[in-house]
Amino acid sequence: RKQATGYSTSSSDEEFESKPSLTHKAKRALRKRRKLEKETKQLIKQEELKRLHKAQAVQRQLEELEERQRALEIFGVELERELRGEADSGTKDENQMLHEWFELVMEKNKLMRYESELLIIAQELELEDHQSRLEQKLREKMAIDDSLKDEMDLNEEDEI
Secondary structure: OHHHHHHHHHHHHHHHHHHHHHHHHHHHHHHHHHHHHHHHHHHHHHHHHHHHHHHHHHHHHHHHHHHHHHHHHHHHHHHHHHHHOOOOOOOOOHHHHHHHHHHHHHHHHHHHHHHHHHHHHHHHHHHHHHHHHHHHHHHHHHHOOHHHOOHHHHHHHHHO
């Protein structure tokens, strides 16, 4: 009897010891998962800040570009008046004015190309931001157990 009781006690002790180790493993896995989620959220925030700073820089460049285009437009109007003889050209000859006018047109075209590039960059930033939000939404949806989701949730997850 003592042997049988001792055997069963040691067996139940092993079971008791294995349960805490399982919960310890589960706690460790949970901590690891939370740490990973926290790191992911930090990376997402850093990416959002980078996009925000880049978007602000693009916006500033677009505003500066708009000012330069306005200044060129004003100068171009004056130059065209001089070429037509509507304004006093002073000591400038026609060849010099035509040369200035062509340089002005080339500069304006260059600014327009630059503006197009900036607008494309801005659009890329918007798309990256939209993609990031969709990825976050998908992560949130996938974190929920499938058994708790209804058909609408599953369809929305598939759509994302």
